[in-house]
Amino acid sequence: MKLQISHETVYRYEQPIRNLVQSLRLTPSVFEGQKTHDWQIQVSGGVRGPGFRDGAGDWIEGWTVRGPVAEVTVRIEGRVDTRDLAGVLRGHREAIHPMSYLRDTAPTEPDAALQDLSRTAGTGARDPLDLAHRLSAAVSEAIAFRPGATEARTTAAEALALGEGVCQDHSHALISVARIAGLPARYVSGYLHSTRDGEAHDAAHAWAELHVEGLGWVGFDPANRCCPDERYVRLGSGLDAPDAAPIRGVAMGSSAERLDVAVHVQELTQ
Template identity: 45%
Template sequence: MRLLIKHTTRYDYSAPVPYGVQQIRLSPKPTRGQVVRDWKITVEGGQQQVVFDDHHRNHVILFSFEPEVTQLVVRAEGIVEMSDTAGVVGVHQGLAPLWLFQKPTEHTRAGKGCRELVRMVEGDSDLEKLHDLSTRVHGAIAYETGKSEIAWSAEDALAAGHGVCQDHAHVFIACARAMGLPARYVSGYLRMDGQDEQSATHAWAEAHVDGLGWVGFDVSNAISPDTRYVRVATGLDYTEAAPIVGHRYGLAEERMDVSLRVTQQQ
């Protein structure tokens, strides 16, 4: 299956920005079951500075703001060829040691809420337990947009009882790590059935299971990723896998608009 992706992020500033930089992680990762046929990233109002692969093997582009811009538009588009792997990403690659993925981060520290979830988890194998965990996290946090905050930790989301895909992923990761399993955050694209326009980019989680390697879990949709899921960036939590992070000077306020189209060819 071929997915045609057109992703535009537009930033409007209330005043000219004297200077700033943005790190962009918007290139789909080479992954089993995912072949990038064509991909292009452009930035209006910015200048490309450097490209490199980070410690999670994400392809990163650093842009700087052109002087005194009031609008910045980041466009990522291209074609990705997908085939089904039943959610299995496979063996761990790269130099980042697996133990790194067992360490809690600020967003994924297991507190009372996570530990309680973990205690209830059942299953004969790690894989079964992870599926059970996914179901329990799904049950504990209702998917509701517009009511959560980007800075929420796993415990914050559990306490609130609602959240978005980012919160589902964080809670799953915190719990998996509390169970002693390496886990990571994935940001990417999802083609929702029957619709080309997507409301936002998506996020899910992966856990490392002996024998299988990394396995994906989309808690929000209670399934493992299939051919509709395009992996873009991974990290210990949201902060490392976010599509765009920036740092800018000046006091201008920022407004962001995202438009995302994922269409299926053939």
């Protein structure tokens, strides 16, 4: 599938800030399931700094904006060719050992309910891959997809107790129950192009990857009850949502901030 992606993030400050430093994880991953063309990143008034590929295989680059400035726009445009690998992250080069992803973080810290869900879902699993599928299905059943039900700081335990959430909550919950079951798990940020009733629904998206012996990293999207396919574009990963954030930054100057995000993913004619 050929996908054209446009992603714009606008930061507006109540009072002009003196400086802004950002770390951007906005370049698609390099693996057999996707190939990137004409990828452009622009930051209004920004100066591009050095870039590097981290231990997880993600490309990260720094940008600096010198103020005073009251508005900063981060704009991404490009095309990605994708193909369905049944969720398997084949051909992705990274240096971090999978066992590092067994460590819990604040958003994924398990409580008794998550531990019970992990044990119940894993009962009778034939092998690690079957276990991973069972855990993902259990999270899908336990947490209904409902936009606006949670907020950015909602934890996996809180989303499970509420029984509702968004893709971030589904991903955190799956990561939590997978780690309880002994499967390394991590958070993935990216884009999703999907259709419903003939209409396009384009969005920034998130899912989880679980490390399965014999296969490596395999993606699972409990919010959509599937494994990532050609509709998905992978950007990067981390222990949780804050760790895998596509944009991280520090602004110098005390000012209230407003954030507006627009993402469009269009399928191009073959």
